[in-house]
Amino acid sequence: MSVPPKTEYSLSSMVGGCKLGIPSWQRRLYEQYFGFSLSVCLRYTASREEALEMVNDGFVRVFRGMAHFQEPEDQEHLSKVFMSWLKKIMIHTSINHYQSAKRKAERVDTGPGELQAAATGNMADHMAYLDLVKLIQQLSPAYRATFSLFAIEGFSHEEIAQTLGISVGTSKSNLMKARKNLREMLEQLNE
Amino acid sequence: MDDEALDKLFRDAASRFQPPDAPEGAWDDFYKTKMLPAGESASQRRPLILRRSWQLAAACLLLAIAGMVWMLQRHPLPGLAGTPSAAGIASDVIKNLPLPSAGTTEVPAALNPNDPGKVLRSLNAVTTGPELLLPGKEYAPLAHNGRDFYDIPKKAGAEREHHPADTTQRKPYFSLRDKPAGERPAFPGNYNPFLTETSPARPANSRWQVGLIAGSNLGMVRGDVSKKPGLNAGLLVQRKLGQSRFSVESGVVYESMTYDVNNADFNPNGNPVSSRVSNIEGSCTMIDVPVNVRYDVVASKKNKAFVSTGVSPTVIVKQSYIYDFDRGDGPVPINRDVSGKGKSVYAVANLSIGYEQKWEHVSVQIAPYVKIPMGEIGYGNLSLGGVGTQISIKKDL
Numbered sequence: 001m002s003v004p005p006k007t008e009y010s011l012s013s014m015v016g017g018c019k020l021g022i023p024s025w026q027r028r029l030y031e032q033y034f035g036f037s038l039s040v041c042l043r044y045t046a047s048r049e050e051a052l053e054m055v056n057d058g059f060v061r062v063f064r065g066m067a068h069f070q071e072p073e074d075q076e077h078l079s080k081v082f083m084s085w086l087k088k089i090m091i092h093t094s095i096n097h098y099q100s101a102k103r104k105a106e107r108v109d110t111g112p113g114e115l116q117a118a119a120t121g122n123m124a125d126h127m128a129y130l131d132l133v134k135l136i137q138q139l140s141p142a143y144r145a146t147f148s149l150f151a152i153e154g155f156s157h158e159e160i161a162q163t164l165g166i167s168v169g170t171s172k173s174n175l176m177k178a179r180k181n182l183r184e185m186l187e188q189l190n191e
Numbered sequence: 192m193d194d195e196a197l198d199k200l201f202r203d204a205a206s207r208f209q210p211p212d213a214p215e216g217a218w219d220d221f222y223k224t225k226m227l228p229a230g231e232s233a234s235q236r237r238p239l240i241l242r243r244s245w246q247l248a249a250a251c252l253l254l255a256i257a258g259m260v261w262m263l264q265r266h267p268l269p270g271l272a273g274t275p276s277a278a279g280i281a282s283d284v285i286k287n288l289p290l291p292s293a294g295t296t297e298v299p300a301a302l303n304p305n306d307p308g309k310v311l312r313s314l315n316a317v318t319t320g321p322e323l324l325l326p327g328k329e330y331a332p333l334a335h336n337g338r339d340f341y342d343i344p345k346k347a348g349a350e351r352e353h354h355p356a357d358t359t360q361r362k363p364y365f366s367l368r369d370k371p372a373g374e375r376p377a378f379p380g381n382y383n384p385f386l387t388e389t390s391p392a393r394p395a396n397s398r399w400q401v402g403l404i405a406g407s408n409l410g411m412v413r414g415d416v417s418k419k420p421g422l423n424a425g426l427l428v429q430r431k432l433g434q435s436r437f438s439v440e441s442g443v444v445y446e447s448m449t450y451d452v453n454n455a456d457f458n459p460n461g462n463p464v465s466s467r468v469s470n471i472e473g474s475c476t477m478i479d480v481p482v483n484v485r486y487d488v489v490a491s492k493k494n495k496a497f498v499s500t501g502v503s504p505t506v507i508v509k510q511s512y513i514y515d516f517d518r519g520d521g522p523v524p525i526n527r528d529v530s531g532k533g534k535s536v537y538a539v540a541n542l543s544i545g546y547e548q549k550w551e552h553v554s555v556q557i558a559p560y561v562k563i564p565m566g567e568i569g570y571g572n573l574s575l576g577g578v579g580t581q582i583s584i585k586k587d588l
């Protein structure tokens with residue numbers, strides 16, 4: 001099925017089509033926001049393959065929950081509100097993923113090799129971010145999630161504690177250790 | 192590098208990052224692996240109504256079985272009909288008898304009107320099943336050459352006209368309790384009426400009925416009726432109370448129900464729900480055991496209109512909720528399985544009206560109903576009721 005260029009369709013149309021569960025509109029939304037979603041999931045997962053799987057799991061939740069997505073009255077803010085909603089879903093999907101003990105058994109092979117090859121070619125100009133993401137991916141899951149939520153998403157420690165199911169003190173401790181590890185890794189890169 | 196500078200490095204890199212396009216084939220892989228059930232291609236995607244396929248299939252299966260039973264009852268297949276009926280055998284006997292020659296009034300020996308017992312013996316000799324020609328039953332008159340064989344008994348009490356051989360070779364035809372006390376013979380000490388009496392034939396208006404139920408429901412919480420239908424399926428037993436118009440119904444019914452919940456009505460573990468939660472939609476599966484009293488407002492042989500009321504003890508088997516959780520900048524859908532949490536048993540009051548159509552020993556009834564909660568149930572301590580319609584197919588026992 002050939003899909004017209006994404007610029008021909010407004011976000012409002014895509015959201016409306018997805019609320020009706022129409023696959024062609026779901027495809028347009030998926031393809032338009034795939035990259036954004038991947039960039040979010042990369043900082044909460046240990047590998048690109050894992051991030052791609054989180055993107056797909058996140059989009060399942062997006063399409064299932066689309067009926068509950070409330071569009072703002074002012075359509076100018078629709079993009080901002082939708083991206084915020086989408087980012088939240090991707091973050092929660094990624095965090096739930098590493099918290100789930102069953103995730104490895106349930107992993108589905110989505111053909112990461114093919115996806116990765118194509119994605120790498122498109123992202124050749126953005127190595128700075130990807131290099132930094134690789135550093136984040138070397139952190140432990142708890143440190144990685146805490147640092148990303150605090151430093152990049154702007155969560156407070158209270159919100160991080162509630163999201164990850166940890167105490168505020170643990171959140172602060174994780175953030176401190178994550179920063180320490182990242183500094184060490186950055187120094188090694190500079191040497 | 193201080194903390195703020197370190198955080199800013201990552202934050203700025205993330206904000207500058209231009210997301211890549213979706214690679215070729217990404218959607219197809221996603222759609223096949225995540226959106227479709229295993230082994231199902233995109234062209235075979237199920238319609239929305241079939242998402243609850245197993246429940247729908249179970250309800251259809253119940254209806255199909257009931258329909259087959261009903262059809263067999265009305266039109267028995269020759270190979271499956273079991274024992275041939277007495278009327279059919281009698282008809283065959285008549286057809287196979289040698290016809291008397293024209294102009295004579297001689298009757299074949301087997302149908303000699305002066306020997307009624309012989310006629311009965313002849314017919315019963317080919318009756319292999321339990322349906323003997325009973326004097327207490329009413330049969331269509333046999334005819335041959337335009338002559339009725341009035342010797343086939345038509346009314347109860349005709350056993351006094353039988354050939355003596357009949358009474359010695361077969362069990363008594365009637366319950367001896369039906370006879371006047373003065374006419375009852377004296378019984379020996381070891382007389383057991385359960386061994387010597389023949390069960391009476393099934394009455395036309397049986398007191399017991401069993402049946403299958405299938406239907407649809409809409410969940411209701413404090414008067415707010417859900418828009419998503421659920422399904423019911425189960426078994427039903429009904430007992431008519433004497434000659435009155437009252438009956439008692441009971442059974443086991445499996446119900447799936449979906450319902451919308453206002454935050455004010457949702458009290459998980461007795462606590463008010465967070466204001467960040469919205470659009471709460473619950474779903475549950477339950478097993479209830481209705482015990483209803485039914486009164487037939489209109490009661491004819493073929494159709495009835497009734498009202499029914501009673502109580503259903505209900506056990507909630509599975510429950511889950513989908514809701515939006517707003518963390519400050521947009522709601523996130525959450526799906527949470529809360530099976531086993533909260534009170535799992537409660538009772539609902541049943542009210543229904545209905546119509547029943549009867550064909551011989553099978554009947555079909557349709558009954559819209561309302562279920563009024565008599566307590567709170569589940570994780571959210573909900574007053575969960577419902578409205579719906581049940582279709583039942585019943586058979587006399």
